[in-house]
Amino acid sequence: MNSDVQHILDATNAHHELFKNSLPMIASENLTSPTVRRLLASDLGHRYAEGKVGHRYYQGCKYIDQIEAKAIELAKRLFDAEHVNVQPVSGVNANLAAFLALAAHEDLLMSLGVPDGGHISHAKYSAAGIRGLRITTHPFDEKKMNIDADLMVQKIFDVKPKVIMFGGSLFLFPHPVREARKAADEVGAKIIYDAAHVLGLIAGKQFQDPLREGADIVTCPTHKSFPGPQGALILCKSDVADAVDNAVFPGTTSNHHLHHKAGLAVTLAETLVFGEEYAKQMINNAQALAQALYDAGLDVLCKDNGFTQSHQVAADVSKCGGGAKVASNLEKANIIINKNLLPWDDVNNPGDPSGIRLGTQELTRLGMKEPEMREIAQFFKRIILEEEEPEKVKNDVMSIKKDYQKVHYCFDDGEGAYESPFRW
Template identity: 50%
Template sequence: MPSYETEFKSVVAKIRSHEKWFSESLPMIASENLASEPVRRVLSSDLGHRYAEGWPEERVYAGCRYIDQIELQAIALGKKLFKADHVDVRPVSGVNANLAVYSALSGPGDMLMALSVPNGGHISHGKKDFGGTAGLVHSLDVSYFAFDKESMNIDVDETKKRIAALPSLKLAMFGCSLFLFPHPVKELAQAIHDKGGTICYDAAHVAGLIAGGQFQDPLREGAQVMTFSTHKVLFGPQGGAIASTAELAEPLKKAVFPGTASNHHLHHVAAKAMVFAEFLQFGKRYAKDVVVNAQTLAERLAELGEKVLGEKGGYTKSHQVVLDVTGYADGGAIEKRLEDQNLICNREPIPGDLQAGRHYTNPGGIRLGVAELTRLGMGRSEMREVAELVHLGMQGAKKKEVVSRIKEMRKGFQKVKYSFRDSPAYSFG
């Protein structure tokens, strides 16, 4: 019998290498963040071995005495954080939460309105032809919001015309992945409701900004339901959640269980409860700092001559900054070039890509997120330096200089902030 201990240990070694690399890099993937160490420790607790299924106190399994208390606490904290009548912390991801909403509030063949992927939409709102969850998994018909490239936002007047021309509309999904400015939920709510549509807002990216009072407040603007990831600007464990009006609570609960999940991840539920508490305490300041950092980064990049999208609206009101990099190369090549210099970000489809013959592997854009750098304690002066490093990195010839400047800069930023006490960002050992 061969020994697989070397294989076993080599996984651990690779995690150590990963943590070392990230501790010397600038992680700017807009959908990522760092959880505090106490939250991370909960993910390796015994809760991760257990089954519950169903709603607290109505479980399918025994052994849930404390698990029920934790989940009820997570729900109560989530309701407070998002000022929602109903919160469900069981979805295991943002896509899983979206699928539960589709299942609760629509049927096959119904019409969903959302943003197209090249205009910033997410594939979970997409058509069947492109493998989108809405079309492929729930057989929804998908039509698109009109989009205005200048303002990098939904075009309200044109969208009203599109809504009026639809034979019916079951669900409108606001929110997206390339997300610079608040969506016009208030402006379109009446037209959608008049057509019989329910409004969902996908806050996967911006839930932390909403909770911190820095972006928009969809549940007060006409949305009846909001889905989100718990690990983007909201700096928790990977996972999903749903917040809604009381009226939609029962159908949504059924769609989560047994509809789209059997057991949910109980260690993640505990971590979500702790992150909601952290956010109630520190979220306002954090969300404000995130937006100021994104704006500072965007302004400096524009000063350096980079083509930053959204100029008309001041580049960004979120955690994201988006660059048109077609003057250098395609987004795929730039993503790789930057990664080689420890600038970790992702290529991004931008409006006009399809017309120019660009697609997902070689789109025209790069997306930079500042949520993680902010959680590490970086502020405006660091953002100006990050802009210079990205600018140098894009030109491609400065590998050694960029790598060593980042390593030096990161020496002062190895702790997770905005928590009850600072904790190490990389503690696997």
């Protein structure tokens, strides 16, 4: 074997081994089902299909058309959407397309500030900045970790944005979309809802329903609480469908990663069957984890509001060395999380924020329930509060993880999560 190739194979095998023995708690990741993993290695990943179903610029798309048409049909059914475009290849790509569809250079976008949980693509650093939008942020209630609905409505009347954006990367409670709709109509604004983190919860009918509450466009990365392959789709109202389709192709994509779209279609079919049970358990697990961490002595945010209504939990660890140190110590014990900006942090210093963000979506997918969340909270206590050597805690982490190696809430429930579907 060529040594460079061997290097990559060895690193991939080591990565699999690491995750086999770890507790994956990064809120933006998930595990696809075994069927989806096999599709990700199919010939579809070698092909192009520019254009729409039945109207392609390339030959050879007969079966690709069947796959994309099925993905659209399933997404319409699951989300009760008037129009669906499954071609965006990522969340940032979908947001850029949505901005292209609804706004012009210099238009005003009202979105969540990054320290308040907004994603960089809603800000000057990424898609919104690339589109040349001016940006103003939602008034935010730091205690409730949510947009202040009354102040938001007032601000919509005052600044008259062209686009109002909801959704974020730290997303504990539903956003006031319904409250914004009336004001948006009065000032002629459109609403985009970025469902990245909460798509699996929306699919399982356990979170707000942004289309019914008044969003014109919902951008949907498909690989966070929704356990599909990395990529995205867009749901929208009929009156903006043509603008969205043109903004996606030719506006912001060419090849749309057809193997991922086959995997997306299968995940949509699995979610129609298992999505509700999965979403309920993700939230129950997040609430159990938050309560146990709080009882253990951690400064978990939003106790007065039940900590969370999503798959996420946030804690302020500034008194325990800060987010960077805590995340790094947890990693030494094979607990994989991320440090996170909180509203009181400086946006220009993202390297050492006061917070950590945890997600239960992947542990839930592996079959864990409330008792395991309480056990895991004890690992956090030992490392963060009792300052036990992380390497000592690691043995207990590996021991609990041993029994959770299979993917659940899918048709091939029970197959291994970490074995490669092909040999190398």
